[in-house]
Amino acid sequence: MFASIENVVERFAQHGYIxxxxxxxxxxxxxxxxxxxxxxGPAGVGxxxxxxxxxLALDRELIRLQCYEGLDEGKALYEWEYAKQxxxxxxxxxxxxxxxxxxxxxxxxxxxxAREDEVFFSERFILPRPLLxxxxxxxxxxxxxxxxxxxxxxxxxxxxxxxxxxxxxVPEIGTLRAKVIPIVVLxxxxxxxxxxxxxxxxxxxxxxxxxxxxxLAIIKIKAPEASAELAAQVVxxxxxxxxxDLRKTPGxxxxxxxxxxxxxxxxxxxxxxxxxxxxxxIVKYESDIRKAQxxxxxxxxxxxxxxxxxxxxxxxxxxxx
Amino acid sequence: xxxxxxxxxxxxxxxxxxxxxxxxxxALAAVRVTSLAEGDSFRSAIRSTMVKRASDIPAFERLxxxxxxxxxxxxxxxxxxxxxxxxxxxxxxxxxLQRVEEFLKEHGSEEMSELTQALLMNRAGQLDRMIRDAAxxxxxxxxERSDEENRFVRALARELGLERMDAELGDLQGQIDxxxxxxxxxxxxxxxxxxRRALEDLxxxxxxxxxxxxxxxxxxxxxxxxxxxxxxxxxxxxELARMSDAVTMMARRLKSAIAMRRKRSRRGRFDIKRxxxxxxxxxxxxxxxxxxxxxxxxxxxxxxxxxxxxxxxxSRFMLQFVYALQDLYSRVRSFIFVAEIGEVTxxxxxxxxxxxxxxxLGGDIINVYAHSNFGNAFRSFVDEHLxxxxxxxxxxxxxxxxxxxxxxxxxxxxxIRRRAQRLIWLNPESRGTWGFGDSEMERYSVHCNVVxxxxxxxxxxxxxxxxxxx
Numbered sequence: 162m163f164a165s166i167e168n169v170v171e172r173f174a175q176h177g178y179i180x181x182x183x184x185x186x187x188x189x190x191x192x193x194x195x196x197x198x199x200x201x202g203p204a205g206v207g208x209x210x211x212x213x214x215x216x217l218a219l220d221r222e223l224i225r226l227q228c229y230e231g232l233d234e235g236k237a238l239y240e241w242e243y244a245k246q247x248x249x250x251x252x253x254x255x256x257x258x259x260x261x262x263x264x265x266x267x268x269x270x271x272x273x274x275a276r277e278d279e280v281f282f283s284e285r286f287i288l289p290r291p292l293l294x295x296x297x298x299x300x301x302x303x304x305x306x307x308x309x310x311x312x313x314x315x316x317x318x319x320x321x322x323x324x325x326x327x328x329x330x331v332p333e334i335g336t337l338r339a340k341v342i343p344i345v346v347l348x349x350x351x352x353x354x355x356x357x358x359x360x361x362x363x364x365x366x367x368x369x370x371x372x373x374x375x376x377l378a379i380i381k382i383k384a385p386e387a388s389a390e391l392a393a394q395v396v397x398x399x400x401x402x403x404x405x406d407l408r409k410t411p412g413x414x415x416x417x418x419x420x421x422x423x424x425x426x427x428x429x430x431x432x433x434x435x436x437x438x439x440x441x442x443i444v445k446y447e448s449d450i451r452k453a454q455x456x457x458x459x460x461x462x463x464x465x466x467x468x469x470x471x472x473x474x475x476x477x478x479x480x481x482x
Numbered sequence: 483x484x485x486x487x488x489x490x491x492x493x494x495x496x497x498x499x500x501x502x503x504x505x506x507x508x509a510l511a512a513v514r515v516t517s518l519a520e521g522d523s524f525r526s527a528i529r530s531t532m533v534k535r536a537s538d539i540p541a542f543e544r545l546x547x548x549x550x551x552x553x554x555x556x557x558x559x560x561x562x563x564x565x566x567x568x569x570x571x572x573x574x575x576x577x578x579l580q581r582v583e584e585f586l587k588e589h590g591s592e593e594m595s596e597l598t599q600a601l602l603m604n605r606a607g608q609l610d611r612m613i614r615d616a617a618x619x620x621x622x623x624x625x626e627r628s629d630e631e632n633r634f635v636r637a638l639a640r641e642l643g644l645e646r647m648d649a650e651l652g653d654l655q656g657q658i659d660x661x662x663x664x665x666x667x668x669x670x671x672x673x674x675x676x677x678r679r680a681l682e683d684l685x686x687x688x689x690x691x692x693x694x695x696x697x698x699x700x701x702x703x704x705x706x707x708x709x710x711x712x713x714x715x716x717x718x719x720x721e722l723a724r725m726s727d728a729v730t731m732m733a734r735r736l737k738s739a740i741a742m743r744r745k746r747s748r749r750g751r752f753d754i755k756r757x758x759x760x761x762x763x764x765x766x767x768x769x770x771x772x773x774x775x776x777x778x779x780x781x782x783x784x785x786x787x788x789x790x791x792x793x794x795x796x797s798r799f800m801l802q803f804v805y806a807l808q809d810l811y812s813r814v815r816s817f818i819f820v821a822e823i824g825e826v827t828x829x830x831x832x833x834x835x836x837x838x839x840x841x842x843l844g845g846d847i848i849n850v851y852a853h854s855n856f857g858n859a860f861r862s863f864v865d866e867h868l869x870x871x872x873x874x875x876x877x878x879x880x881x882x883x884x885x886x887x888x889x890x891x892x893x894x895x896x897x898i899r900r901r902a903q904r905l906i907w908l909n910p911e912s913r914g915t916w917g918f919g920d921s922e923m924e925r926y927s928v929h930c931n932v933v934x935x936x937x938x939x940x941x942x943x944x945x946x947x948x949x950x951x952x
Binding site: 166182183185186187189190193194196198199201202243244247351354355357360361363364365366367448 | 500502504505508511512515516522523526527529530531533534535536539763764765769832
C-alpha cells in the first residue's frame with residue numbers, strides 16, 4: 162500500500178513512470194478509499210500503463226480484462242466447464258447408478274440426483290475469468306478493465322456490483338466476496354459516455370497529452386540513448402502536430418516510437434528528408450500525413466536557418482550521409 | 483471544511499455539473515486522507531471525486547479558484563497593501579509585525595477581540611475563517627441583486643464585530659500617542675490605518691464577488707436552456723459560435739442514443755450453424771444458443787440546402803449536424819443552392835466542418851448573392867446529379883421555398899421523389915407564413931413524404947433523430 166502521495170511519485174519513478182501530482186493523488190486516494198479509478202483521455206497517453214505501473218510499484222499481480230463489443234459475463238466473470246462436468250458424469254456413471262439404485266420410479270431417482278447436484282455446480286467446475294480471478298485471489302491484485310467504452314451498456318451495469326461492493330453473484334453458488342480488495346482501474350477512450358451510475362462509483366482521472374517539459378522528461382527515461390537536441394526537436398514537432406485537427410493525434414507512445422526509430426538510425430538532429438521519411442511513425446493516416454507535412458514546412462525551414470549558427474564549429478554533415 | 487465542500491457542490495450544480503450526494507461524501511473522505519496543506523492534491527482530490535466528465539473540467543477549475551481561493555486572494559492583497567503603505571521589504575515587514583505583536587502584548591492584547599488580534603497580527607487563516615463564519619450568519623448566500631450590496635456589507639460588518647474593533651483601535655491609538663519612539667509611532671499609525679481601510683475594502687469586495695458569482699451563474703444557466711429554442715434567424719456572432727458547439731454536443735448525444743437503440747434490436751433469428759459449432763464441446767447438446775445478428779442497410783442521405791441569406795444559419799447547422807453523424811449513414815452527399823446548384827460533398831469529407839462551411843458559403847461554388855430560384859435549382863439537380871439518388875436514399879431539402887415568383891418546376895421535385903426512398907422538406911420559416919407571398923411551400927409539399935418546420939435546434943434534433951436508422 163502507498164504511504165503517501167510522495168510515496169506514489171517515488172515508487173512510480175523507480176519504475177520509470179513520471180506521475181504528475183494529480184495522477185499520484187488519485188492513485189493514492191484509490192488505494193486509501195478502496196475505490197476504482199476511471200481513467201479517461203485520448204489514445205496513447207499512458208492510461209493502460211498507469212494500471213501496469215500500480216501493479217509493478219506495489220508488486221501485485223495484474224489481471225487484465227480487455228473489453229470489446231459483445232463481451233458477456235461468460236467471458237468476463239466465469240463459465241461452467243460443461244466438458245469437465247460431462248466427463249465426470251461419464252466416469253462416475255457407476256457411482257450414479259448406485260445412488261439411484263432401488264429407487265421407485267423416475268421421480269424418486271431425479272430427487273436423489275437433485276440432492277447431489279451441488280457436486281456439479283461447485284467452484285470445482287467453475288472456469289474463472291478475469292473478474293472472478295481478481296475476486297478470489299488470495300494475494301492483493303490490480304484489476305485492469307481496459308477500454309470499458311467498447312463494451313456494451315449492459316456489461317457496464319453488470320460491473321456495478323463488483324465496483325461498489327467488490328462482490329459478484331453466481332446464481333448456483335451465491336455471492337462471492339473479494340478476499341483481498343483489488344485496486345481497480347478502468348480505462349476509456351470516450352467512444353461513448355459512461356453511465357452516471359458507473360462514474361459515481363469511481364474516482365475520475367483525466368489524463369491529457371503531456372506538456373513540453375513533461376514529455377521531455379518521459380523521453381529522457383524511456384529513451385535515454387536519444388541526444389538532447391533530438392529529443393527537444395521531436396517534442397517540438399509532436400507538440401505542434403497535436404494542435405492540428407488530425408484523425409489520430411499522436412500520443413506519447415508515438416513520440417517514443419519515433420525517437421527510438423530515429424536513434425536506431427543514429428540521428429542526432431532532425432532535417433527535412435528525415436521527417437519526410439519517418440513521419441509515418443507518428444501520424445497514421447494519409448490525410449494526416451499531408452496536413453503534418455504542410456504544418457512542418459515552416460518549422461523545418463527555420464531549423465535549417467538556425468543550424469549553422471547553432472552548430473558553430475560543426476561541419477554540418479548529416480548523420481545519414 | 484465540510485460546509486465549504488458542500489457549498490462547493492452546490493455551486494457546481496448551479497453551473498450544470500452533476501454532483502451527487504454520494505460524490506460529495508467521497509470528496510470529504512478523500513480530503514480527509516490527503517493533507518490539506520498541499521493545495522495541489524486538495525484540488526485533485528476534489529476534482530477526481532466530484533467531476534466525472536472531461537467537459538466539466540474547465541468549469542470546475544474556474545469555480546474552484548473562486549470558491550477556495552477567492553477570499554484568500556483578497557486577504558493576501560490586503561496584506562500587500564499594508565506592506566506597500568509602509569514601503570517596507572518582505573523581511574522588514576516581518577520584523578515590523580513582530581514588534582507590533584510585542585507592542586500589543588504589552589498593552590493587553592489578550593483582552594482584545596479576536597478580530598482585532600487577527601487583523602493586526604496578520605493571521606490570514608483566522609481572518610479567512612472569521613469572515614466566512616460572519617458571512618454565513620449574515621446569510622450572504624441570499625444576495626441576488628447589486629442594489630442589495632450595501633445592506634449585506636453592513637450586515638457582514640456587524641457580524642464580524644467591526645464596531646468593537648473600532649473601539650479597541652481607538653484605545654490603542656491613545657497608547658500609541660504616548661510612545662517615545664517617533665518613527666515607531668508613525669509606522670504604527672500608518673499600519674493600523676492601512677489595515678482598517680483594507681478590512682473595509684475586503685468586506686465590500688467579498689460581498690461583490692459573492693453577488694457576481696450567483697448572478698453570473700443564474701444568467702448562464704438561463705441561456706443554456708433557451709439556446710436550443712432560439713430561432714436560427716436571429717443570432718449574434720458569438721451566439722453562432724456557441725450554437726455551433728451545441729450542435730456538436732447534440733450530435734454526439736444522438737449518436738450514442740442511436741447506438742444504444744441499435745444494439746437492443748439487433749438479435750435476429752436462431753442460428754443453427756453457429757449453435758451447433760459452439761456446442762461441439764458439449765457433445766452436441768445445445769447448452770449455448772446463438773442468434774443471427776440482423777444486418778441493416780445504412781441509409782444514404784442527399785442534402786439540398788438553400789444557402790440564400792434568409793436561411794443560411796439553418797443550413798449551416800443542418801450541414802454540421804449531418805456531417806457530425808456521417809458514420810451512421812453509408813453515404814452522405816450534399817448540395818447547396820440559391821439560383822444554381824453545386825455539390826459540396828468533397829469539402830466536407832476533407833476538412834473539418836467549420837472550414838468546409840466557410841468554403842461552401844464563400845461563393846466559389848455557386849453565386850450565393852443571387853436571388854433564390856428553387857425551380858431552377860431542382861431542374862439542374864435532376865439534369866446533372868440525379869444519379870446520386872436511388873431507392874435507398876433519403877433526400878432532405880432545407881429551404882423556405884421563397885421562389886421570387888420564378889417558375890416552381892415542381893415536376894423536377896416529383897422526379898426526385900420518384901427515385902428516392904423518401905423526400906423530406908425542412909422549412910426554417912414558421913408554419914403560419916407558408917404559402918403567403920412568394921412562398922411555393924404548398925405546391926412543393928404535395929411531393930414530399932414529410933414536411934417539417936425547423937426553426938431551432940430542438941426541432942432540428944427531432945428531425946435528425948427520426949432520420950436515424952432503427
